[in-house]
Amino acid sequence: MNSLDLPKAPHETRVVVAMSGGVDSSVVAGLLKRQGYDVVGITLQLYDHGAATHRKGACCAGQDIHDARRVAETLGIPHYVLDYEDRFRESVIDRFAESYLAGETPIPCVECNRSIKFRDLLATARDLDADTLATGHYVASRPLPQGGRGLYRALDPARDQSYFLYATTAEQLAFLRFPLGELPKDETRRLAHELGLSVAQKADSQDICFVPQGRYADVIARLRPDAARAGDIVDLSGRVLGRHDGIVHYTVGQRRGLRLAIGEPLYVVRLEADTARVVVGPREALATSRIRLTDVNWLAGPVQADLPVAVRVRSTREPRAAHLTLDAEAGTAEIVLATPEDGVSPGQACVIYADDGPRAQVLGGGTIRRIDALQAGAAEAA
Structure with missing residues (x-):
């Protein structure tokens, strides 16, 4: 060789x-x-x-x-x-x-x-x-x-x-x-x-x-000039705190640029495309412990349906302990984090490792589609 x-x-x-x-x-x-x-x-x-x-x-x-x-x-x-x-x-x-x-x-x-x-x-x-x-x-x-x-x-x-x-x-x-x-x-x-x-x-x-x-909103405005629409900035209870000119200007976990005079630090907790609402709340509202993945790809298969793993929900974070449960029929995976993570957003990748070691093997990963902690916030707002 x-x-x-x-x-x-x-x-x-x-x-x-x-x-x-x-x-x-x-x-x-x-x-x-x-x-x-x-x-x-x-x-x-x-x-x-x-x-x-x-x-x-x-x-x-x-x-x-x-x-x-x-x-x-x-x-x-x-x-x-x-x-x-x-x-x-x-x-x-x-x-x-x-x-x-x-x-x-x-x-x-x-x-x-x-x-x-x-x-x-x-x-x-x-x-x-x-x-x-x-x-x-x-x-x-x-x-x-x-x-x-x-x-x-x-x-x-x-x-x-x-x-x-x-x-x-x-x-x-x-x-x-x-x-x-x-x-x-x-x-x-x-x-x-x-x-x-x-x-x-x-x-x-x-x-x-x-x-x-880094001005991604400018790229989106050029590609989809009629797609962005203004909407309300609301708290977790649905109370209107202000207005925005398009959800593309915000990401989950964002604190700066909200232009709200509330007297306490607020973060973007969730973006609602259907209603064009930006939902904000205190930092603790960002904590996520359960994630549902779609478009799952496995590099080290077959993977057990119930398995302790380590995962990364952002490229800049180290892999952290979690538990993986597979739904092979639906082609989805559920991740339960041992320690809640802040700022997890739908659309991001969740990459799954065999362990949290410095040379760990990549088992696979998928696209984050559902975040149960944020869905709970949506139920409270309703």
Whole structure:
């Protein structure tokens, strides 16, 4: 086996590297080239390449494409740019807007990986007779005793991206490789300098790459100019406290920007798309202990119907102890958290791990659809 757990010698192994134009994927290409692999770089043009040309933190657009091309030239590898703008708009940006208008908090990076990178790009890699597709994600994969590969948290906990990859299928995972999963970020930067890459000091991309300066409401207003509607800001009892100009401007757990003179700190507890109401309450009203998931994907199956696990309800939080109950017939899962979490919102991902260890295996995950603590608040308001 070579360093990628593939049977052929490196020079006989074709690796397509997804090159976003950033330091991480550039180092992956450089390392594999140095190890003697037959490396082909592919960059996806995903969105608004004009507006993003000089924006710090952009990804897969404008200057990033030029940066990826320069890295490929430095390494002496073939490089192709594929126009995926239409696919990205339909699969990621449009769904992002629809989810926010429904009062949810979507995670577009999950959908991008699921629908674009690990479906369309993976198919392109196969068309190029590649043996594997490598990316710059900070996540680890290893062979499983029963066959196939398992997905695990990265060595560098501050960079671990396993939360965003739970929707990968077992078949995709068998074809994917993540060479940075066993490296700390500072080592990646050092390697970029050692390899002579022009992107060695380039800033990391932001989570929502197509949202300039983090103003997601501006993107939604442009895509759905007639969809947002004004409504009331109410407390848990239904008492009107103020007005707002669209629920897309709010997320669960938000405190700032409510423009309410109540004399006590209030937080967004729930967003009601049907009535265009923003429901606010004290911090304790955010506590959630029971979550219902749909669109569940399992990477380590079959999973027991009743199982102690650890879960992440946000990418920035460590996995925490929970209990999993499956409804196989309905295709849903229920999570009971050992310790309530604040600010959990429908539309977010809940990723399920075997335990809360630093290198824990990803069992799977799903989309948060129902939060019982918030539903109880709705019943009190009624």
